[in-house]
Amino acid sequence: MLPSPSENPSVDDAPILHIDLDAFFASVEILDDPTLRGKPVAVGGGGARGVVASASYEARRFGVRSAMPSVIARRRCPDLIILPGRFDRYEAYSRRFHDIVRDLTPEYEPLGLDEVFANLQSLRRLEVRPLQAAAGLRRRIMSELGLLCGVGLGRNKLFAKLASKESKPTVVDGELVEGAGVVWVSPALEKQWLDELPVRALWGVGPATAAKLQKLGLRWVRDLAKVDEATLAGHVGAAMASTLVAYAHGEDKREVTVDRVLKSVGHDQTFATSLRGLDAVIEAARSQAAVVARALRGQNRVARTITVIVRFDDLTSVSRSQTLPFGIDDEFAILAIAEALVQSIDLANSVRLLAIHASSFLERDDNNMQLSFGLDPTSSDPREQAEAISRERQVSNEALRDAVDDVREKFGRAAVGVASELGHHGIEIVTQRGSSSFGPDEFQHGP
DNA sequence: TCTGGGGTCCTAGGACCC
DNA sequence: TCTGGGGTCCTAGGACCC
Numbered sequence: 001m002l003p004s005p006s007e008n009p010s011v012d013d014a015p016i017l018h019i020d021l022d023a024f025f026a027s028v029e030i031l032d033d034p035t036l037r038g039k040p041v042a043v044g045g046g047g048a049r050g051v052v053a054s055a056s057y058e059a060r061r062f063g064v065r066s067a068m069p070s071v072i073a074r075r076r077c078p079d080l081i082i083l084p085g086r087f088d089r090y091e092a093y094s095r096r097f098h099d100i101v102r103d104l105t106p107e108y109e110p111l112g113l114d115e116v117f118a119n120l121q122s123l124r125r126l127e128v129r130p131l132q133a134a135a136g137l138r139r140r141i142m143s144e145l146g147l148l149c150g151v152g153l154g155r156n157k158l159f160a161k162l163a164s165k166e167s168k169p170t171v172v173d174g175e176l177v178e179g180a181g182v183v184w185v186s187p188a189l190e191k192q193w194l195d196e197l198p199v200r201a202l203w204g205v206g207p208a209t210a211a212k213l214q215k216l217g218l219r220w221v222r223d224l225a226k227v228d229e230a231t232l233a234g235h236v237g238a239a240m241a242s243t244l245v246a247y248a249h250g251e252d253k254r255e256v257t258v259d260r261v262l263k264s265v266g267h268d269q270t271f272a273t274s275l276r277g278l279d280a281v282i283e284a285a286r287s288q289a290a291v292v293a294r295a296l297r298g299q300n301r302v303a304r305t306i307t308v309i310v311r312f313d314d315l316t317s318v319s320r321s322q323t324l325p326f327g328i329d330d331e332f333a334i335l336a337i338a339e340a341l342v343q344s345i346d347l348a349n350s351v352r353l354l355a356i357h358a359s360s361f362l363e364r365d366d367n368n369m370q371l372s373f374g375l376d377p378t379s380s381d382p383r384e385q386a387e388a389i390s391r392e393r394q395v396s397n398e399a400l401r402d403a404v405d406d407v408r409e410k411f412g413r414a415a416v417g418v419a420s421e422l423g424h425h426g427i428e429i430v431t432q433r434g435s436s437s438f439g440p441d442e443f444q445h446g447p
Numbered sequence: 448t449c450t451g452g453g454g455t456c457c458t459a460g461g462a463c464c465c
Numbered sequence: 466t467c468t469g470g471g472g473t474c475c476t477a478g479g480a481c482c483c
Contacts, residue, residue, distance in 0.1 A: 024483095044451075051451050053483090066483085072448045087453095096468095112453080112483040204456095206481050239457055240480090260455095268452050305475085315450080319477060355452090 007186065014130040014153035014184050016256065017118040018160035019137060021097065022148040022168065024114035025054035028093050029083050032147050039081055045274050046070055046082040049352070053085060060171050091147060100140050104133055109256045117157055119256035134182040150350055151182045158252035159185040161203065162193060190250045197221045202247050204240065224248035230235055262299055266307075266357030267291040274313050274350035278343065281310070281351055285338045288356045293331035302327025302367045303358035306334055308341040311353035320344055322410075324403045327362040333400050334358065340407035 018447050021027070030036045042060035044052040050070040062077035074080055094113035101116050108118040120130055134151040135324045141149050152163025163183040185193055198220060200210045212235050218224055224232075225248040233241035246252065267288045275281050285308070292437035296303055306328075307321035320341040328334060338356050 020483095049449095049451080051449095053451075067450075069448060071449050072450090075448080085452095115483070208480060237458065262454090263456095264454070266453080270451060297478060306469065307476095317478080323475060353451090357454095 008129055008131055009122045009153070009184055009186065011120050011128065011130060013187060014155070015119060015121045016154055016156055016160040017130065017134060018152045018154075018157070018164040019101065019116050019118070019122055019134075020150050020152075020164045020168070021114040022059075022150065023054055023056050024054040024147070025085060025090055025091075026059070027147055028090055029086075030056065032089065036081065040064065040077050041081045041083065042070075042073060043083050043085050044070055045270075046084070049270050050082070051274060052082075056297070057169060057171070057176050061174050061176060069160070070117055075108075085344055093147070095370055096145055097141065097147075100137060100144065102138060103140075104128075107256055107258055109258060109260065117160065117256050131182060131184060134192040139146040150179055152185070153183070155187055155250075156252035157189070157254045157256070158247055158250070159190060159193070162197070162201065188321065189274070194221045194225070194250060196246065199224060202244065204243060205287075209236055209240065214267055221248050260300070264357055264359035265292060265295040265299065265301075265303075267295070267354055268309075268353060268355040270311075270353045274352045276350045281342055281347060281354060282339055284354050285342055285356060286335055288354065289335035290331040292332055292356050292358050293329055296329040299361075300364050301361040302307070302329045302364050304328075304360035304362060305358065306337040306341065307355075307359065308338050308345070309353070309355040309357070310342070310345055310347070310351050311347040313352050314349070317353075318345055320407075322403060322407050323360060324399070326399055327360075327364075327367040328400070329364070336404050337399055337407065340404045344407060344410075 026041045029041055029043060036056075038058060039056070040062060041056040042052045042059050042064055043054045044050055044066075048071065052064060052066050052068045052070060052073050053066075054066055055064040055073070059073070059077055059080055062079060062080070064073045064077050070082055073082070090113050094110075097114075098108070098110060098116065101118060104120055105120060105123060107120075107122060108116050110116050120128065120133065121223040123133070130153045134153060138149055138151060141147050150164045150167035152160045152165070152167055154160040154163050163185045167179050167181055167183040168382065169179045199213050199218060202221065205213070213219070213224075216227075216232075216235060218227060224244050227245065227248075229241050229245045232244065235241075236244070269288060271284070275284060304325070304327050305321055307319055309317055309319045311317040315425050322337055322341060324337070328337075334356065
Protein backbone atom coordinates (compact mmCIF):
# COMPACT_ATOMS: atom_id res chain seq x y z
CA MET A 1 0.00 0.00 0.00
CA LEU A 2 2.55 2.53 1.15
CA PRO A 3 6.25 2.47 0.52
CA SER A 4 8.39 1.82 3.56
CA PRO A 5 11.39 4.11 3.59
CA SER A 6 14.71 2.39 3.43
CA GLU A 7 15.98 4.25 6.45
CA ASN A 8 16.95 2.51 9.65
CA PRO A 9 15.05 4.39 12.35
CA SER A 10 16.37 4.98 15.85
CA VAL A 11 14.35 4.20 18.95
CA ASP A 12 13.22 7.84 18.96
CA ASP A 13 11.50 7.40 15.60
CA ALA A 14 10.02 4.00 16.43
CA PRO A 15 9.67 3.71 20.21
CA ILE A 16 6.63 1.41 20.26
CA LEU A 17 6.54 -2.13 18.90
CA HIS A 18 3.48 -4.30 18.36
CA ILE A 19 3.82 -7.99 17.61
CA ASP A 20 0.99 -10.32 16.68
CA LEU A 21 1.23 -14.09 16.11
CA ASP A 22 -0.31 -15.28 12.83
CA ALA A 23 -3.47 -17.42 13.13
CA PHE A 24 -2.29 -18.35 16.61
CA PHE A 25 -4.68 -21.08 17.85
CA ALA A 26 -4.90 -22.74 14.44
CA SER A 27 -1.11 -22.63 14.04
CA VAL A 28 -0.59 -24.35 17.41
CA GLU A 29 -3.00 -27.10 16.38
CA ILE A 30 -1.06 -27.61 13.16
CA LEU A 31 2.25 -27.75 15.04
CA ASP A 32 0.85 -30.42 17.35
CA ASP A 33 -0.63 -32.41 14.46
CA PRO A 34 1.45 -31.99 11.29
CA THR A 35 -1.10 -33.94 9.24
CA LEU A 36 -3.21 -30.75 9.41
CA ARG A 37 -0.58 -28.73 7.56
CA GLY A 38 -1.85 -27.31 4.29
CA LYS A 39 -5.47 -27.98 5.23
CA PRO A 40 -8.17 -25.48 6.12
CA VAL A 41 -8.23 -25.50 9.93
CA ALA A 42 -10.25 -23.46 12.38
CA VAL A 43 -10.44 -23.43 16.15
CA GLY A 44 -13.78 -22.63 17.71
CA GLY A 45 -17.22 -23.92 18.52
CA GLY A 46 -18.31 -26.48 15.94
CA GLY A 47 -21.96 -26.57 16.97
CA ALA A 48 -24.93 -24.68 15.61
CA ARG A 49 -24.11 -21.68 17.79
CA GLY A 50 -20.35 -21.88 17.55
CA VAL A 51 -18.07 -19.22 16.09
CA VAL A 52 -14.55 -19.33 14.69
CA ALA A 53 -11.89 -18.11 17.10
CA SER A 54 -8.92 -18.60 14.77
CA ALA A 55 -8.54 -19.73 11.17
CA SER A 56 -5.49 -20.98 9.27
CA TYR A 57 -4.55 -19.04 6.13
CA GLU A 58 -5.63 -22.06 4.11
CA ALA A 59 -9.13 -21.58 5.61
CA ARG A 60 -8.99 -17.83 5.05
CA ARG A 61 -8.55 -18.42 1.34
CA PHE A 62 -12.15 -19.65 1.44
CA GLY A 63 -13.31 -16.54 3.25
CA VAL A 64 -13.28 -18.04 6.75
CA ARG A 65 -12.60 -15.35 9.36
CA SER A 66 -12.44 -15.22 13.15
CA ALA A 67 -15.72 -14.28 14.85
CA MET A 68 -17.60 -15.84 11.93
CA PRO A 69 -20.39 -18.28 12.87
CA SER A 70 -19.19 -21.84 12.24
CA VAL A 71 -22.29 -22.55 10.18
CA ILE A 72 -21.23 -19.88 7.72
CA ALA A 73 -17.61 -20.97 7.81
CA ARG A 74 -18.61 -24.52 6.85
CA ARG A 75 -20.77 -23.20 4.06
CA ARG A 76 -17.83 -21.28 2.62
CA CYS A 77 -15.40 -24.13 3.17
CA PRO A 78 -17.08 -27.56 3.33
CA ASP A 79 -13.76 -29.30 4.08
CA LEU A 80 -13.05 -27.01 7.01
CA ILE A 81 -11.65 -28.86 10.03
CA ILE A 82 -13.06 -27.23 13.15
CA LEU A 83 -11.22 -28.11 16.35
CA PRO A 84 -12.27 -27.28 19.91
CA GLY A 85 -9.82 -24.97 21.66
CA ARG A 86 -7.07 -26.34 23.93
CA PHE A 87 -6.36 -23.23 25.92
CA ASP A 88 -3.81 -24.80 28.24
CA ARG A 89 -1.74 -25.50 25.17
CA TYR A 90 -2.12 -21.96 23.81
CA GLU A 91 -1.20 -20.54 27.19
CA ALA A 92 1.97 -22.61 27.24
CA TYR A 93 2.98 -21.26 23.82
CA SER A 94 1.98 -17.76 24.89
CA ARG A 95 4.29 -17.91 27.90
CA ARG A 96 7.21 -18.89 25.68
CA PHE A 97 6.28 -16.06 23.30
CA HIS A 98 6.35 -13.61 26.22
CA ASP A 99 9.69 -15.02 27.36
CA ILE A 100 11.19 -14.17 23.99
CA VAL A 101 9.81 -10.62 24.10
CA ARG A 102 11.08 -10.24 27.66
CA ASP A 103 14.60 -11.05 26.50
CA LEU A 104 14.41 -7.90 24.38
CA THR A 105 12.80 -5.70 27.02
CA PRO A 106 10.84 -6.19 30.24
CA GLU A 107 8.65 -3.25 29.24
CA TYR A 108 5.95 -5.11 27.41
CA GLU A 109 2.18 -5.42 27.69
CA PRO A 110 0.32 -8.55 26.52
CA LEU A 111 -3.10 -8.27 24.88
CA GLY A 112 -4.73 -11.64 25.00
CA LEU A 113 -2.45 -14.59 24.33
CA ASP A 114 -1.08 -13.68 20.91
CA GLU A 115 -0.27 -9.95 20.93
CA VAL A 116 2.19 -7.76 22.77
CA PHE A 117 3.03 -4.07 22.83
CA ALA A 118 6.59 -3.22 23.84
CA ASN A 119 8.22 0.08 24.72
CA LEU A 120 11.71 0.19 23.23
CA GLN A 121 12.79 3.53 24.70
CA SER A 122 14.89 2.06 27.46
CA LEU A 123 16.96 0.32 24.76
CA ARG A 124 18.22 3.66 23.44
CA ARG A 125 21.51 3.53 25.29
CA LEU A 126 22.13 -0.01 24.09
CA GLU A 127 21.95 1.35 20.55
CA VAL A 128 19.32 -1.18 19.64
CA ARG A 129 17.79 -0.55 16.21
CA PRO A 130 14.02 -1.22 16.16
CA LEU A 131 14.02 -2.87 12.71
CA GLN A 132 16.80 -5.25 13.72
CA ALA A 133 15.11 -5.97 17.06
CA ALA A 134 11.86 -6.75 15.25
CA ALA A 135 13.57 -9.04 12.78
CA GLY A 136 15.33 -10.79 15.65
CA LEU A 137 12.03 -11.41 17.42
CA ARG A 138 10.53 -12.91 14.28
CA ARG A 139 13.54 -15.19 13.80
CA ARG A 140 13.45 -16.48 17.36
CA ILE A 141 9.69 -17.01 17.34
CA MET A 142 10.01 -19.03 14.16
CA SER A 143 13.05 -21.06 15.23
CA GLU A 144 11.99 -21.71 18.83
CA LEU A 145 8.20 -21.87 18.53
CA GLY A 146 7.67 -22.60 14.85
CA LEU A 147 5.23 -19.69 14.58
CA LEU A 148 4.98 -16.81 12.13
CA CYS A 149 4.20 -13.32 13.29
CA GLY A 150 3.96 -9.72 12.14
CA VAL A 151 5.66 -6.76 13.76
CA GLY A 152 4.67 -3.09 13.60
CA LEU A 153 6.77 -0.12 14.69
CA GLY A 154 5.71 3.44 15.24
CA ARG A 155 5.71 6.52 17.39
CA ASN A 156 2.79 5.29 19.54
CA LYS A 157 0.44 2.34 20.02
CA LEU A 158 -1.87 3.60 17.28
CA PHE A 159 0.77 3.44 14.56
CA ALA A 160 2.52 0.34 15.88
CA LYS A 161 -0.76 -1.58 15.74
CA LEU A 162 -1.70 -0.27 12.29
CA ALA A 163 1.75 -1.23 11.08
CA SER A 164 1.63 -4.78 12.42
CA LYS A 165 -1.68 -5.30 10.68
CA GLU A 166 -0.10 -4.06 7.48
CA SER A 167 2.81 -6.47 7.97
CA LYS A 168 0.56 -9.54 7.79
CA PRO A 169 -0.12 -11.89 4.91
CA THR A 170 -3.42 -11.20 3.14
CA VAL A 171 -5.79 -13.08 0.89
CA VAL A 172 -6.46 -11.47 -2.48
CA ASP A 173 -8.88 -13.23 -4.83
CA GLY A 174 -8.48 -16.47 -2.90
CA GLU A 175 -4.69 -16.37 -3.13
CA LEU A 176 -2.34 -15.83 -0.22
CA VAL A 177 -0.07 -12.79 -0.54
CA GLU A 178 3.02 -12.68 1.67
CA GLY A 179 3.31 -9.80 4.12
CA ALA A 180 6.40 -7.72 4.75
CA GLY A 181 6.78 -9.20 8.24
CA VAL A 182 8.01 -5.94 9.75
CA VAL A 183 6.49 -2.53 8.99
CA TRP A 184 7.49 0.86 10.36
CA VAL A 185 5.31 3.95 10.14
CA SER A 186 7.85 6.71 9.78
CA PRO A 187 6.77 9.99 11.43
CA ALA A 188 7.04 11.65 8.04
CA LEU A 189 4.40 9.30 6.61
CA GLU A 190 1.95 9.27 9.53
CA LYS A 191 -0.47 11.72 7.95
CA GLN A 192 -0.47 9.82 4.68
CA TRP A 193 -1.33 6.59 6.53
CA LEU A 194 -4.20 8.14 8.44
CA ASP A 195 -5.66 9.83 5.37
CA GLU A 196 -6.12 6.49 3.62
CA LEU A 197 -7.81 4.67 6.51
CA PRO A 198 -11.54 4.14 7.07
CA VAL A 199 -12.71 5.07 10.58
CA ARG A 200 -13.38 1.39 11.23
CA ALA A 201 -9.62 0.75 11.24
CA LEU A 202 -9.20 2.76 14.44
CA TRP A 203 -8.98 1.06 17.82
CA GLY A 204 -12.35 1.36 19.54
CA VAL A 205 -14.45 1.85 16.41
CA GLY A 206 -16.66 -1.20 15.98
CA PRO A 207 -19.85 -1.72 13.99
CA ALA A 208 -22.04 0.49 16.20
CA THR A 209 -19.71 3.48 16.30
CA ALA A 210 -18.89 3.13 12.62
CA ALA A 211 -22.61 3.32 11.83
CA LYS A 212 -23.02 6.47 13.95
CA LEU A 213 -20.04 8.08 12.27
CA GLN A 214 -21.35 7.14 8.86
CA LYS A 215 -24.61 8.95 9.63
CA LEU A 216 -22.58 12.03 10.44
CA GLY A 217 -20.83 11.72 7.09
CA LEU A 218 -17.60 10.60 8.71
CA ARG A 219 -16.19 7.62 6.82
CA TRP A 220 -12.47 8.32 6.77
CA VAL A 221 -9.97 9.16 9.46
CA ARG A 222 -9.27 12.40 7.58
CA ASP A 223 -12.95 13.34 8.12
CA LEU A 224 -12.54 12.87 11.86
CA ALA A 225 -9.56 15.24 11.87
CA LYS A 226 -11.84 18.09 10.78
CA VAL A 227 -14.83 17.44 13.04
CA ASP A 228 -15.79 19.53 16.06
CA GLU A 229 -15.10 17.41 19.13
CA ALA A 230 -17.99 18.80 21.19
CA THR A 231 -20.46 18.01 18.39
CA LEU A 232 -19.03 14.53 18.03
CA ALA A 233 -19.29 14.00 21.79
CA GLY A 234 -23.03 14.51 21.55
CA HIS A 235 -23.22 11.40 19.37
CA VAL A 236 -20.54 9.03 20.64
CA GLY A 237 -19.86 10.30 24.19
CA ALA A 238 -17.13 12.51 25.55
CA ALA A 239 -14.44 9.89 26.01
CA MET A 240 -14.88 8.33 22.56
CA ALA A 241 -14.98 11.75 20.86
CA SER A 242 -11.80 12.84 22.54
CA THR A 243 -9.87 9.67 21.64
CA LEU A 244 -11.12 9.60 18.06
CA VAL A 245 -10.13 13.18 17.38
CA ALA A 246 -6.74 12.55 18.96
CA TYR A 247 -6.20 9.42 16.86
CA ALA A 248 -7.21 11.30 13.74
CA HIS A 249 -4.37 13.72 14.47
CA GLY A 250 -1.96 10.85 15.07
CA GLU A 251 -1.91 11.33 18.82
CA ASP A 252 -2.30 8.38 21.20
CA LYS A 253 -1.62 8.83 24.89
CA ARG A 254 -1.96 5.15 25.81
CA GLU A 255 1.17 3.93 27.53
CA VAL A 256 2.68 0.48 27.52
CA THR A 257 1.44 -0.77 30.89
CA VAL A 258 3.62 -3.54 32.24
CA ASP A 259 1.59 -4.92 35.13
CA ARG A 260 -2.07 -4.75 34.37
CA VAL A 261 -4.22 -5.67 37.35
CA LEU A 262 -7.03 -8.13 36.74
CA LYS A 263 -10.40 -6.51 37.50
CA SER A 264 -12.92 -9.25 36.89
CA VAL A 265 -13.26 -12.93 36.16
CA GLY A 266 -16.28 -14.71 34.82
CA HIS A 267 -17.66 -17.65 32.96
CA ASP A 268 -20.07 -17.40 30.02
CA GLN A 269 -21.90 -20.34 28.51
CA THR A 270 -24.04 -20.41 25.40
CA PHE A 271 -26.25 -23.48 25.37
CA ALA A 272 -26.64 -25.61 22.28
CA THR A 273 -30.32 -25.74 23.20
CA SER A 274 -31.75 -22.81 25.10
CA LEU A 275 -32.79 -23.39 28.70
CA ARG A 276 -36.40 -23.09 29.82
CA GLY A 277 -37.40 -22.30 33.36
CA LEU A 278 -35.79 -21.40 36.65
CA ASP A 279 -34.61 -24.89 37.63
CA ALA A 280 -32.60 -25.43 34.46
CA VAL A 281 -30.96 -22.02 34.74
CA ILE A 282 -30.04 -22.54 38.38
CA GLU A 283 -28.61 -25.94 37.57
CA ALA A 284 -26.36 -24.31 34.98
CA ALA A 285 -25.43 -21.58 37.47
CA ARG A 286 -24.22 -24.26 39.87
CA SER A 287 -21.41 -25.45 37.62
CA GLN A 288 -20.56 -21.91 36.54
CA ALA A 289 -20.21 -20.77 40.15
CA ALA A 290 -17.66 -23.53 40.66
CA VAL A 291 -15.67 -22.37 37.63
CA VAL A 292 -15.67 -18.75 38.80
CA ALA A 293 -14.67 -19.79 42.32
CA ARG A 294 -11.73 -21.77 40.99
CA ALA A 295 -10.62 -18.84 38.85
CA LEU A 296 -10.78 -16.48 41.84
CA ARG A 297 -8.74 -18.78 44.03
CA GLY A 298 -6.28 -19.27 41.20
CA GLN A 299 -5.76 -15.51 41.19
CA ASN A 300 -5.69 -15.41 44.98
CA ARG A 301 -8.54 -12.92 44.99
CA VAL A 302 -11.92 -12.59 46.64
CA ALA A 303 -14.71 -10.65 44.95
CA ARG A 304 -17.28 -8.30 46.48
CA THR A 305 -19.50 -8.05 43.40
CA ILE A 306 -21.30 -10.93 41.71
CA THR A 307 -23.06 -10.29 38.38
CA VAL A 308 -25.42 -12.61 36.55
CA ILE A 309 -26.12 -12.07 32.86
CA VAL A 310 -28.89 -13.79 30.94
CA ARG A 311 -29.24 -13.61 27.17
CA PHE A 312 -32.50 -14.67 25.59
CA ASP A 313 -33.11 -16.20 22.18
CA ASP A 314 -33.82 -12.77 20.69
CA LEU A 315 -30.27 -11.80 21.77
CA THR A 316 -31.48 -9.24 24.29
CA SER A 317 -29.63 -9.42 27.61
CA VAL A 318 -30.35 -8.48 31.17
CA SER A 319 -27.90 -8.35 34.05
CA ARG A 320 -28.27 -8.21 37.82
CA SER A 321 -25.46 -7.55 40.24
CA GLN A 322 -24.96 -7.39 43.97
CA THR A 323 -22.05 -5.91 45.85
CA LEU A 324 -21.32 -7.38 49.28
CA PRO A 325 -19.55 -5.67 52.17
CA PHE A 326 -17.02 -8.53 52.09
CA GLY A 327 -15.33 -10.66 49.50
CA ILE A 328 -16.08 -14.27 48.56
CA ASP A 329 -14.32 -16.98 46.59
CA ASP A 330 -16.35 -20.00 47.57
CA GLU A 331 -18.57 -21.69 45.01
CA PHE A 332 -21.53 -22.05 47.35
CA ALA A 333 -21.29 -18.43 48.41
CA ILE A 334 -21.14 -17.33 44.79
CA LEU A 335 -24.00 -19.64 43.92
CA ALA A 336 -26.16 -18.31 46.77
CA ILE A 337 -25.85 -14.77 45.43
CA ALA A 338 -26.15 -15.82 41.80
CA GLU A 339 -29.25 -17.87 42.56
CA ALA A 340 -30.95 -14.93 44.24
CA LEU A 341 -30.04 -12.73 41.28
CA VAL A 342 -31.33 -15.27 38.76
CA GLN A 343 -34.60 -15.47 40.68
CA SER A 344 -35.06 -11.74 40.24
CA ILE A 345 -35.01 -12.08 36.45
CA ASP A 346 -38.14 -12.74 34.42
CA LEU A 347 -37.43 -16.08 32.73
CA ALA A 348 -40.56 -16.26 30.60
CA ASN A 349 -38.40 -16.50 27.48
CA SER A 350 -35.84 -19.23 26.90
CA VAL A 351 -32.24 -18.56 27.80
CA ARG A 352 -29.43 -19.06 25.28
CA LEU A 353 -26.61 -17.74 27.48
CA LEU A 354 -25.94 -17.58 31.18
CA ALA A 355 -22.91 -15.86 32.68
CA ILE A 356 -21.60 -15.32 36.19
CA HIS A 357 -18.94 -12.67 36.71
CA ALA A 358 -17.04 -11.65 39.83
CA SER A 359 -15.45 -8.21 40.33
CA SER A 360 -14.50 -5.58 42.96
CA PHE A 361 -11.59 -7.67 44.13
CA LEU A 362 -9.97 -7.61 47.51
CA GLU A 363 -6.70 -9.22 48.44
CA ARG A 364 -7.61 -12.43 50.19
CA ASP A 365 -5.57 -11.51 53.22
CA ASP A 366 -7.30 -8.14 53.60
CA ASN A 367 -10.62 -9.92 53.50
CA ASN A 368 -9.62 -12.35 56.22
CA MET A 369 -8.59 -9.46 58.42
CA GLN A 370 -11.89 -7.78 57.81
CA LEU A 371 -13.94 -10.87 58.55
CA SER A 372 -12.15 -12.06 61.64
CA PHE A 373 -12.59 -8.84 63.59
CA GLY A 374 -9.18 -8.67 65.14
CA LEU A 375 -8.72 -12.35 65.81
CA ASP A 376 -5.67 -13.69 64.10
CA PRO A 377 -6.37 -16.82 62.05
CA THR A 378 -2.62 -17.28 61.61
CA SER A 379 -2.06 -17.23 65.35
CA SER A 380 0.26 -19.87 66.75
CA ASP A 381 -2.26 -20.42 69.54
CA PRO A 382 -4.52 -23.17 68.20
CA ARG A 383 -7.48 -21.96 70.22
CA GLU A 384 -7.26 -18.44 68.88
CA GLN A 385 -6.79 -19.86 65.41
CA ALA A 386 -9.83 -22.07 65.72
CA GLU A 387 -11.92 -19.27 67.12
CA ALA A 388 -10.85 -16.90 64.39
CA ILE A 389 -11.72 -19.43 61.73
CA SER A 390 -15.05 -20.25 63.25
CA ARG A 391 -15.85 -16.56 63.65
CA GLU A 392 -14.91 -16.09 60.05
CA ARG A 393 -17.17 -18.88 58.98
CA GLN A 394 -20.07 -17.62 61.07
CA VAL A 395 -19.67 -14.05 59.96
CA SER A 396 -19.43 -15.16 56.37
CA ASN A 397 -22.54 -17.24 56.55
CA GLU A 398 -24.55 -14.61 58.37
CA ALA A 399 -23.33 -11.88 56.10
CA LEU A 400 -24.03 -14.02 53.09
CA ARG A 401 -27.55 -14.73 54.28
CA ASP A 402 -28.10 -11.00 54.76
CA ALA A 403 -26.80 -10.37 51.27
CA VAL A 404 -29.18 -12.91 49.77
CA ASP A 405 -32.03 -11.28 51.68
CA ASP A 406 -30.92 -7.92 50.31
CA VAL A 407 -31.19 -9.17 46.77
CA ARG A 408 -34.67 -10.53 47.36
CA GLU A 409 -35.83 -7.39 49.06
CA LYS A 410 -34.35 -5.19 46.38
CA PHE A 411 -35.98 -6.95 43.48
CA GLY A 412 -39.10 -8.19 45.24
CA ARG A 413 -39.37 -11.91 44.90
CA ALA A 414 -43.17 -11.92 44.71
CA ALA A 415 -42.95 -9.70 41.66
CA VAL A 416 -41.19 -12.39 39.66
CA GLY A 417 -43.77 -15.00 40.49
CA VAL A 418 -41.59 -17.68 42.00
CA ALA A 419 -42.16 -16.93 45.69
CA SER A 420 -43.53 -20.37 46.48
CA GLU A 421 -40.38 -22.05 45.24
CA LEU A 422 -38.07 -19.91 47.27
CA GLY A 423 -38.58 -20.37 50.93
CA HIS A 424 -35.15 -20.53 52.43
CA HIS A 425 -33.84 -22.83 49.81
CA GLY A 426 -30.88 -20.71 48.83
CA ILE A 427 -29.97 -20.03 52.41
CA GLU A 428 -30.08 -23.67 53.33
CA ILE A 429 -27.68 -24.44 50.56
CA VAL A 430 -25.36 -21.89 52.02
CA THR A 431 -25.54 -23.05 55.60
CA GLN A 432 -25.56 -26.77 55.00
CA ARG A 433 -23.07 -27.10 52.23
CA GLY A 434 -21.44 -23.72 52.55
CA SER A 435 -20.35 -24.38 56.09
CA SER A 436 -18.21 -27.28 55.02
CA SER A 437 -16.75 -25.25 52.22
CA PHE A 438 -16.01 -22.44 54.64
CA GLY A 439 -14.25 -24.86 56.93
CA PRO A 440 -10.60 -24.66 57.96
CA ASP A 441 -9.31 -26.56 54.94
CA GLU A 442 -10.55 -23.89 52.64
CA PHE A 443 -8.67 -21.08 54.26
CA GLN A 444 -5.24 -20.18 53.12
CA HIS A 445 -3.45 -18.35 55.82
CA GLY A 446 -0.08 -16.84 55.30
CA PRO A 447 2.39 -18.22 52.78
C1' DT B 448 -24.60 -14.99 7.74
C1' DC B 449 -26.24 -14.71 12.40
C1' DT B 450 -23.28 -14.04 15.79
C1' DG B 451 -18.33 -17.52 21.62
C1' DG B 452 -15.84 -16.66 25.75
C1' DG B 453 -12.17 -14.27 27.91
C1' DG B 454 -11.85 -9.61 29.29
C1' DT B 455 -11.77 -3.84 29.38
C1' DC B 456 -13.85 0.70 29.53
C1' DC B 457 -17.67 4.19 29.32
C1' DT B 458 -22.23 6.29 30.47
C1' DA B 459 -26.11 7.64 33.05
C1' DG B 460 -28.94 7.71 36.93
C1' DG B 461 -29.74 7.18 41.82
C1' DA B 462 -28.31 6.98 46.68
C1' DC B 463 -25.71 8.87 50.09
C1' DC B 464 -22.46 11.96 52.49
C1' DC B 465 -20.51 16.39 53.43
C1' DT C 466 -39.02 26.70 53.41
C1' DC C 467 -36.68 25.49 49.67
C1' DT C 468 -32.55 24.48 47.77
C1' DG C 469 -26.74 24.02 46.94
C1' DG C 470 -22.96 21.30 44.57
C1' DG C 471 -19.17 17.85 44.73
C1' DG C 472 -17.54 13.26 45.45
C1' DT C 473 -18.05 8.36 45.78
C1' DC C 474 -20.28 4.11 45.28
C1' DC C 475 -23.47 1.05 43.06
C1' DT C 476 -26.29 -0.71 39.18
C1' DA C 477 -27.65 -1.70 34.33
C1' DG C 478 -26.59 -1.52 29.82
C1' DG C 479 -23.67 -0.99 25.76
C1' DA C 480 -19.56 -1.16 22.94
C1' DC C 481 -15.27 -2.89 21.97
C1' DC C 482 -10.93 -5.92 21.71
C1' DC C 483 -8.57 -10.52 21.04
